[in-house]
Each structure stands twice: as structure tokens, then as C-alpha cells.
Amino acid sequence: MKKRLLVLLMAATMAGSAACDSTDRDAAAPQPSVSAAPTDGGPSAPAPQQVPTPQPEQITLTAGEAVVAGSRADVVRFKDRIVYRFEGDDNDPSKVNCAADCLIIWPPLLTNGTKIELSGVDPKLVGTVKREDGFTQVTLAGWPLYLFKNDRTADDTIGEGVGGNWSVIRPDGKPVIKK
Numbered sequence: 001m002k003k004r005l006l007v008l009l010m011a012a013t014m015a016g017s018a019a020c021d022s023t024d025r026d027a028a029a030p031q032p033s034v035s036a037a038p039t040d041g042g043p044s045a046p047a048p049q050q051v052p053t054p055q056p057e058q059i060t061l062t063a064g065e066a067v068v069a070g071s072r073a074d075v076v077r078f079k080d081r082i083v084y085r086f087e088g089d090d091n092d093p094s095k096v097n098c099a100a101d102c103l104i105i106w107p108p109l110l111t112n113g114t115k116i117e118l119s120g121v122d123p124k125l126v127g128t129v130k131r132e133d134g135f136t137q138v139t140l141a142g143w144p145l146y147l148f149k150n151d152r153t154a155d156d157t158i159g160e161g162v163g164g165n166w167s168v169i170r171p172d173g174k175p176v177i178k179k
Helices: 002-018
Strands: 034-036 050-052 059-068 071-078 084-086 116-119 126-130 136-140 143-146 166-168
Touching: 059 136
Parallel strands: 059 116
Antiparallel strands: 034 050, 059 071, 084 143, 084 166, 126 136, 136 143
């Protein structure tokens, strides 16, 4: 029974990872803030889907140095974690294309409208985009911003280059490593 459960969990993890061309390297990594989507509760109702929710706290973006692919670079951080952009999103105009299971592995930087504090990041480059799910996501140079759930320390850049679609982002909104 335990073996069957393990196989099912592994299959579910791999399916979620495939949504964004990423790999789930560590299931014990911090999870994004999520809530269950409403259902009608009937017997044929689908299982509740986890969706990200905006944080009521202050969002602060800071610029600092980190080692990315063996080289030091200026990067953007949120809560002492590296910030990423998804190359599959659009920046002119801003459009979010990471959805569904992608958001579990790549939690978006959502805002509930509180002022975004900045340190070392040009305020003219910071904005927001309304997502199809109704939430508002923070952008830099038009690019929607994300974290990677497997980054655990301030120096982790594990998400860089995952699936050829994810980039650590510089304070000017450009990727540290061009894709």
C-alpha cells in the first residue's frame, strides 16, 4: 500500500512539474500560500484546486548580489529569496502564462494593492498585471515575477534555466543569463 501511494505521489508531482517544464527536486520545499477554490460540494464535484492568494503583507523588492551559474550578478530579491521571470510570459504588454500547476512550483509575487517598497530597483520599472484568475501580480519591466519553491536560502538560484524557460531577474528586468 505504501509503495502504491508513493508511486501516485510521484506521478502527481511529475505532472505538476511538467506544466512549467520544471522538475520538483525536493517535495519538502516551502509551499506557496494557497487556498482551495470553491466547489459545489456535490459527489461529482472536482477536487478543490489549490490557487495562490495575495499576501496582505508589504512587498519589498531589493537589489543585491548572488552567484548565478557560477558568476556574480546583481539580482532582485523578495524576502531574501531570488526572484525569477518566466520567458513564456509577455512583458509588452504584461501577460501571465504560468497557470494551474505551474503556480505551485513557481509561486507568483501577488499583491493585494499595498504599496511595493523598493531598494536598488527603479520604481519606474515596477508595476502590476491583472491575472486571468483575478489576482494582481507584481511586474518588473513588464515581466511578471515569481519565486521558485525549491530555493531555500538567500543564495539559492536553483530555478535558473529550468526547462530553458526560467530566469533569475536583474534590477533592470533583464535575465541574468540570456535564453
